Amino acid sequence: MENLSLIDSHAHLDELEDLQESLQEAKGTGVSGIIAVGMDIESNRKVLQITEVNHGYVYPAFGYHPWQIKEEKVEANLSFIRDHIENCVALGEIGLDYKIKTKKELQQRVFEELLGIAIESNKPVIIHCRYSHHRAFETVKEMKIKRAVFHWYSGSIDLLDKILSMDYFISATPALIYSPSHQEAIKRAPLERILLETDTPVSYQGKEARPKDVKITLQEVSRLKGLDPSIVLEQTTANASRIFKIPFRP
Numbered sequence: 001m002e003n004l005s006l007i008d009s010h011a012h013l014d015e016l017e018d019l020q021e022s023l024q025e026a027k028g029t030g031v032s033g034i035i036a037v038g039m040d041i042e043s044n045r046k047v048l049q050i051t052e053v054n055h056g057y058v059y060p061a062f063g064y065h066p067w068q069i070k071e072e073k074v075e076a077n078l079s080f081i082r083d084h085i086e087n088c089v090a091l092g093e094i095g096l097d098y099k100i101k102t103k104k105e106l107q108q109r110v111f112e113e114l115l116g117i118a119i120e121s122n123k124p125v126i127i128h129c130r131y132s133h134h135r136a137f138e139t140v141k142e143m144k145i146k147r148a149v150f151h152w153y154s155g156s157i158d159l160l161d162k163i164l165s166m167d168y169f170i171s172a173t174p175a176l177i178y179s180p181s182h183q184e185a186i187k188r189a190p191l192e193r194i195l196l197e198t199d200t201p202v203s204y205q206g207k208e209a210r211p212k213d214v215k216i217t218l219q220e221v222s223r224l225k226g227l228d229p230s231i232v233l234e235q236t237t238a239n240a241s242r243i244f245k246i247p248f249r250p
């Protein structure tokens with residue numbers, strides 16, 4: 001475990017005030033790459049800026065989180081994404097959330113537009129779903145998306161089997177320490193279909209995550225699977241490298 005080469009496949013770096021310090025800590029912990037996900041046009045712009053300054057270490061994903069969707073701003077963000085599509089390694093964070101007030105129809109329309117951009121540009125997608133797992137999966141499948149990550153998957157095992165049968169990925173977070181539904185999903189999914197992440201700066205048990213905490217995710221996945229962390233590390237880093245087409249540095 002001397003030379004880690006962890007990839008944090010989902011972090012909201014644009015929300016960090018201690019960004020450079022957090023990146024240094026991540027490097028010191030053996031994190032070799034981070035996927036910075038965007039939430040809306042402002043966040044996408046910041047993500048682009050961060051990845052330009054940290055080229056080859058932070059990789060951008062542009063998105064439109066369902067929490068951030070505002071009807072009057074949809075076109076501006078979609079054009080930003082189209083204009084910068086060649087700069088990103090994925091579209092995300094995108095998806096459906098049925099626990100919020102934003103109209104389901106509007107969420108669905110934006111989600112489908114984004115999936116359309118992913119198809120045209122041959123990019124993978126990073127999906128958020130809450131109380132909407134089936135609808136999100138059906139939409140992704142119907143739109144013939146080839147590469148998808150169901151981020152922090154804690155839906156049903158039945159649906160997980162369908163997700164896995166499409167060769168889609170799920171990602172693991174430090175919530176594995178305490179979330180039974182997330183643990184069940186990670187136990188069930190083969191290692192070849194799992195990515196590691198932190199969803200920085202989400203708080204787990206009262207402590208805000210940073211990309212270095214992807215090491216906690218590694219430990220938890222290893223514990224649940226009863227595997228040596230070096231095996232989990234190598235496979236999940238290879239998975240991230242394959243889906244996002246980023247360099248693999250074992």
Ligand SMILES: [Zn+2]
Pocket residue numbers: 010012037093199
């Ligand atoms: Zn997120």
